Each structure stands twice: as C-alpha cells, then as structure tokens.
Amino acid sequence: MGCRPVAAFVSIAVSTTGGDARSFLERFYDGIGDLATEYEFSIAGGDTTAWDGPFAVNVCLIGTPVCNSPVLRSGACDGDQLYVTGPLGGSLESGHHLTFVPRLNESRWLAETNCVTSMMDISDGLSLDLHRLCQASGVGATLIAGQIPVSDRVDSEKSAEQRLLHALGDGEDFELLFTVPPTSVADLKRAPFTVHHIGEMCQAGGICLSRNGATENLPMTGWRSF
Amino acid sequence: MGCRPVAAFVSIAVSTTGGDARSFLERFYDGIGDLATEYEFSIAGGDTTAWDGPFAVNVCLIGTPVCNSPVLRSGACDGDQLYVTGPLGGSLESGHHLTFVPRLNESRWLAETNCVTSMMDISDGLSLDLHRLCQASGVGATLIAGQIPVSDRVDSEKSAEQRLLHALGDGEDFELLFTVPPTSVADLKRAPFTVHHIGEMCQAGGICLSRNGATENLPMTGWRSF
Known part of the structure; x- marks a missing residue:
C-alpha cells in the first residue's frame, strides 16, 4: 500500500457460448479508461481470448511507492x-x-x-x-x-x-x-x-x-x- | 521483443467442480519456479481464487529492454x-x-x-x-x-x-x-x-x-x- 499505480494489464476471456459481449466490453473498457485517466496510469497490455467457459477477467496493476517504500501489513506494533x-x-x-x-x-x-x-x-x-x-x-x-x-x-x-x-x-x-x-x-x-x-x-x-x-x-x- | 523478464504475476482460478487440483498446481508452480530461476525473474504477485468455471490461468510477465528500447514488429523495411x-x-x-x-x-x-x-x-x-x-x-x-x-x-x-x-x-x-x-x-x-x-x-x-x-x-x- 502507499503506492501510485503506473500500468494496468487487462486480460479477458470472452465466452463463445454467452451471447454478444460487445456492449458489456465497451462499458468495461470505458470504465477502465476513465480510471486510467483519473489516476494517471497506462493500460499497457494484457491478453484477449475466447473460450467456452464463462466470461473471465484479470487485471494486473503495477505501481511505485509514493515514498521510499510501500507500506506493508507487517508493521503494526503493540499500542498502535x-x-x-x-x-x-x-x-x-x-x-x-x-x-x-x-x-x-x-x-x-x-x-x-x-x-x-x-x-x-x-x-x-x-x-x-x-x-x-x-x-x-x-x-x-x-x-x-x-x-x-x-x-x-x-x-x-x-x-x-x-x-x-x-x-x-x-x-x-x-x-x-x-x-x-x-x-x-x-x-x-x-x-x-x-x-x-x-x-x-x-x-x-x-x-x-x-x-x-x-x-x-x-x-x-x-x-x-x- | 528484445527484453529480459523482470517479474511475473500469476493469477489462477481453481475450479470448485473439477476435483482436487493440488497435484496439478504443485507441478504448475514448480514449472514457473524453474523458469523464474533460469531466466532470473521474480514471481511478484497475482490473484488466487476459486469459481465454478473451468480452471483458468493468466500470467502477466513484465520486462525491460536489453538495449535502449524494445524491438517492435513495426520496423521492417523493403529489402530486409x-x-x-x-x-x-x-x-x-x-x-x-x-x-x-x-x-x-x-x-x-x-x-x-x-x-x-x-x-x-x-x-x-x-x-x-x-x-x-x-x-x-x-x-x-x-x-x-x-x-x-x-x-x-x-x-x-x-x-x-x-x-x-x-x-x-x-x-x-x-x-x-x-x-x-x-x-x-x-x-x-x-x-x-x-x-x-x-x-x-x-x-x-x-x-x-x-x-x-x-x-x-x-x-x-x-x-x-x-
């Protein structure tokens, strides 16, 4: 935590049996585009494929610490x-x-x-x-x-x-x-x-x-x- | 192209209906671990989840150019x-x-x-x-x-x-x-x-x-x- 996002890798598997996903995908990518603009990161890649399973998406977002190092979940102390x-x-x-x-x-x-x-x-x-x-x-x-x-x-x-x-x-x-x-x-x-x-x-x-x-x-x- | 890998983000969705995936996953992560050692990149994160769809995996590998810039598919010239x-x-x-x-x-x-x-x-x-x-x-x-x-x-x-x-x-x-x-x-x-x-x-x-x-x-x- 305590990082700013730098780049997103957006991977999707579209269902070949689930009907036309075009409308959903347009809104999906519009939403990611809006977030990329607001939080100033790039959409840098990802995979696109189709399969006979359900629609699946995976977003990998990489970032860089806003200070010297990220804030971890391991730093809490007695009394905090x-x-x-x-x-x-x-x-x-x-x-x-x-x-x-x-x-x-x-x-x-x-x-x-x-x-x-x-x-x-x-x-x-x-x-x-x-x-x-x-x-x-x-x-x-x-x-x-x-x-x-x-x-x-x-x-x-x-x-x-x-x-x-x-x-x-x-x-x-x-x-x-x-x-x-x-x-x-x-x-x-x-x-x-x-x-x-x-x-x-x-x-x-x-x-x-x-x-x-x-x-x-x-x-x-x-x-x-x- | 012309980059060396730096970090992999490995995301998996295990099928809740497909039986015990433990043996497969152990071999899967062993294989990724071997590649990480051989090609000197980190396994830096990723999502793990379970769903009622089929087993799904997405690997996002980021890298850095070995020279000043990556080699693109857009640089071919007449006569090459x-x-x-x-x-x-x-x-x-x-x-x-x-x-x-x-x-x-x-x-x-x-x-x-x-x-x-x-x-x-x-x-x-x-x-x-x-x-x-x-x-x-x-x-x-x-x-x-x-x-x-x-x-x-x-x-x-x-x-x-x-x-x-x-x-x-x-x-x-x-x-x-x-x-x-x-x-x-x-x-x-x-x-x-x-x-x-x-x-x-x-x-x-x-x-x-x-x-x-x-x-x-x-x-x-x-x-x-x-």
Whole structure:
C-alpha cells in the first residue's frame, strides 16, 4: 500500500457460448479508461481470448511507492491505534463492490504523512483481514464493537448484532485498514477524509472484540476462496 | 521483443467442480519456479481464487529492454530479409505448446547484436503473424515455400502441400520471426543458434508465397480467438 499505480494489464476471456459481449466490453473498457485517466496510469497490455467457459477477467496493476517504500501489513506494533477509512458491510448485496472508489488518494496521504505503521485494504472482511494483519505483524488486537462503522448498505431492520456481523465478515468493502502509533494519532486530525478509530493493537496472543464491558474472541469470519 | 523478464504475476482460478487440483498446481508452480530461476525473474504477485468455471490461468510477465528500447514488429523495411528461429507446425497436436523453450536467449542476442529491424514471436501461425508484422511495418513480403522449416512434429506421411499448410497456419510455435537489413545479414553467421532464411520484405501491396517458380497470394491462415 502507499503506492501510485503506473500500468494496468487487462486480460479477458470472452465466452463463445454467452451471447454478444460487445456492449458489456465497451462499458468495461470505458470504465477502465476513465480510471486510467483519473489516476494517471497506462493500460499497457494484457491478453484477449475466447473460450467456452464463462466470461473471465484479470487485471494486473503495477505501481511505485509514493515514498521510499510501500507500506506493508507487517508493521503494526503493540499500542498502535487501529483505523478504517469508511463504513463496512453489505457491499456484495448492494453492488457497491462494482462501483466503489479505490482509496488511492487516502492511501497516498497516509503514506506521505508518514503516520502509518501498517496498511491493507479490506477485501475479504474486517475480521479475516485483521487476523492477516495481526499475523503478519506478530501482534494481537482488540476491536471496539461500538466504534465499528456499519454501512447503511446493511439492512437497517436487522438487529444490531446481525448488522455488526455483516460489517465484520461481508468483505468487498475496499476500505483501508491501518495502524497509527500513539505519537502520530494527532496527525490524523489533518486528514482530508474521514477516519474511524475502531480498536487498538496489543501483544500477540489474541484478537478480540470488546462490547458491553466484556471482551470475547473475534471469530475469523470473511470470504475464503478456498 | 528484445527484453529480459523482470517479474511475473500469476493469477489462477481453481475450479470448485473439477476435483482436487493440488497435484496439478504443485507441478504448475514448480514449472514457473524453474523458469523464474533460469531466466532470473521474480514471481511478484497475482490473484488466487476459486469459481465454478473451468480452471483458468493468466500470467502477466513484465520486462525491460536489453538495449535502449524494445524491438517492435513495426520496423521492417523493403529489402530486409526474413528469418525464423526454428521449425514450425504441429505444436498443439504434439503438446509442444506446453513444453517449448521460450526464445529469450535468442531474442537477447539479436537485440544486442543490433541486427534486427523488427521481431515478434509466432503464436497464431506464421502466415497470420507475418501479416501482422507487415501491417505494422507498412511493407509487404514474399515467403519462399521451399525454405520454410516444417517441424517433424507434423505427420511425415502427409503430402508436402499439407505439411506446408501446417507450418503456415498451426501456430503455438513460439519461434521468433524477425527481419534483418541486407547490411546485417553477415552478422547472423555468428549467431549461437540456428536461423532459417524464409523470405524477403518488399513494398506494401502484397504478402506472397513463392514456389515452383510462381508467386501466389499467401492466405491469412492461423489461430483467431474471435
């Protein structure tokens, strides 16, 4: 994280059995073209083919760090504060996963301000991705249930408990999850975007959820490809 | 062309309905690992996912020119001589398309020797790919039928005419097709690999096959994805 995109390689396999894909492909490449213009990267290549399987696409985006080195998920320390850039949950059901704004500007600001020790985006769910960040950093964490921003994409008629589970495990949010040392927390006040303080890193040994004055183990919910 | 590989991004979609792919994937990644070691590039990333479609893989390989700039397919000139690095035809039927040796060393030597005006690899068939080279360069070409090396992967019991058609249109050969100006032809004698002289570039206007003392238009045979 903390990189600017340089070039995209867009590969597609068009289905020979799925009807005419021309209209879809025109919108697809228009969308990629718009992003390339906005975020100043090139569409540098990729494969195009056809097969009798379903439509498939793979985009490989390469970039370069905005500072000296990228911000990894392995730098979080005991005592760091945990933040997220936006509300979570309900992405797949609402179609948000196809229309979200990539947090490139936010990632760049955080890297340039040099206030983050670790950063990743939430693609498979806050809980699962936080477990990965903790494992890579060799630390534990405590999430504060009442401070986790639940998206209004999650059905408001569901119970608070159910809504929290959506925020923890739905995934496809593509918000930034990052850690800030206590000495840099004040820097975040100058951030030109919203940040939500959702917890704190601790020594390795447990990843917990704190609510109603009690602490419980955080189940590792989220999307698993395998 | 004329580049050395730097990094590969390997993306796979494993079929959830196709049985256990573990053994195949181990051999697949072993093979990529061997190539990465031999040709000195990194396996720098890629996506892994599972879906209910067939197994799918996409490899994006980025590189850097061995000289000042890459050798393009657009540099061929009227009078340049046309060469290929190896025999053609029968690749898909014989399985050669899964075991071929990428012509990276040959490409590098040709670029460093600075003797080529254009270069591409033959993936979709000599005839179709030569048409593309001619179109990009704004020239025509004459292939000399009797000098086109037909691979012994092509059934030897077929007629000479049929064997030639395989060499022209089968594709998946992954040999280099390149053009050399008359003043640089002598440099090729020092090449530490075999080259086959198969024709000559001419002014735009026709791509022809010369045989038995006559010249005919070269049909644009080859693999077309769409």
